[in-house]
Amino acid sequence: MAPTAPFPSTLCAHGPAVAFEGVSKHYGSVVAIDAVSATILPGTFVAIVGSSGSGKSTLVKAVNRLVEPDAGSVRIDGQDVLEREQHELRRSIGYVFQNIGLFPHMNVAQNIGIGSRIASRKPLPDDQVAALLDLVDLPRDFATRLPEQLSGGQQQRVGVARALAGEPGLMLMDEPFGALDPVTREALGEQYRALHERLGLTTIMVTHDMAEALLFADRIWVMASGRIVADASPAEMIAGQCGPEAEALVAVPRLQADRITAMRNMQPQP
Numbered sequence: 479m480a481p482t483a484p485f486p487s488t489l490c491a492h493g494p495a496v497a498f499e500g501v502s503k504h505y506g507s508v509v510a511i512d513a514v515s516a517t518i519l520p521g522t523f524v525a526i527v528g529s530s531g532s533g534k535s536t537l538v539k540a541v542n543r544l545v546e547p548d549a550g551s552v553r554i555d556g557q558d559v560l561e562r563e564q565h566e567l568r569r570s571i572g573y574v575f576q577n578i579g580l581f582p583h584m585n586v587a588q589n590i591g592i593g594s595r596i597a598s599r600k601p602l603p604d605d606q607v608a609a610l611l612d613l614v615d616l617p618r619d620f621a622t623r624l625p626e627q628l629s630g631g632q633q634q635r636v637g638v639a640r641a642l643a644g645e646p647g648l649m650l651m652d653e654p655f656g657a658l659d660p661v662t663r664e665a666l667g668e669q670y671r672a673l674h675e676r677l678g679l680t681t682i683m684v685t686h687d688m689a690e691a692l693l694f695a696d697r698i699w700v701m702a703s704g705r706i707v708a709d710a711s712p713a714e715m716i717a718g719q720c721g722p723e724a725e726a727l728v729a730v731p732r733l734q735a736d737r738i739t740a741m742r743n744m745q746p747q748p
């Protein structure tokens with residue numbers, strides 16, 4: 479294997495703190511986010527769950543200013559995101575979303591290096607592309623493939639590599655693995671959690687899958703009607719003391735596990 483540049487170049491990278499202070503966003507009469515206040519400690523992995531339309535994506539997009547709140551502020555390490563240049567802010571934050579949207583006419587290396595090309599008009603050096611492919615567990619010779627030559631899971635891995643290319647401390651992930659089959663989804667979730675720890679990131683991940691949130695996050699926020707109605711650790715969620723919305727979500731994987739156990743117990747013993 480060819481040697482690669484160390485990645486990230488600052489090996490002591492650590493994710494920032496993120497604070498939402500009275501953040502609200504309306505679309506006409508729809509209240510997408512309703513005076514949300516919450517804090518995320520540096521290096522924490524937060525999963526945001528909740529029913530469709532509860533405001534999860536809108537809250538995440540307020541962090542990288544894809545959404546401008548009507549009221550309140552979002553602070554990263556104490557600084558209001560509105561005080562940052564928008565392009566500089568977005569370059570400093572990794573953003574991964576469902577169906578990642580790779581450029582179809584660009585190969586994997588060019589897709590991973592798109593941020594570098596926009597910022598400095600230079601392609602990302604080959605050794606950095608190789609290091610990023612290593613990080614997301616893709617073969618290095620994928621660098622020259624076009625997106626159409628990759629599976630959905632491989633494309634999402636390229637999306638994660640692209641998000642990591644700017645060496646962000648903060649990663650925003652909006653249903654990043656939602657379109658993948660359950661086995662690939664589980665593997666990518668586990669590998670991303672390991673990357674989160676290894677790189678010392680702060681991660682905010684929207685997911686519809688409570689089991690994913692319970693297994694990979696440090697804190698889980700449950701949203702309902704634009705508000706955070708529960709903010710707790712996975713253990714506290716499983717203990718069932720986080721309110722009816724949280725309990726309804728935890729009940730799904732719990733019931734599934736119970737039913738599978740019951741089916742296994744009904745199998746004839748050898």
Ligand SMILES: Nc1ncnc2c1ncn2[C@@H]1O[C@H](COP(=O)(O)OP(=O)(O)OP(=O)(O)O)[C@@H](O)[C@H]1O
Binds near residue numbers: 531
């Ligand atoms: N650009 C927009 N224009 C109008 N209404 C919007 C816009 N974006 C979001 N909304 C509305 O704001 C509310 C919150 O939307 P949001 O996408 O944040 O929910 P979500 O919890 O992420 O939903 P889902 O799980 O279905 O992705 C919804 O009622 C949605 O219809």
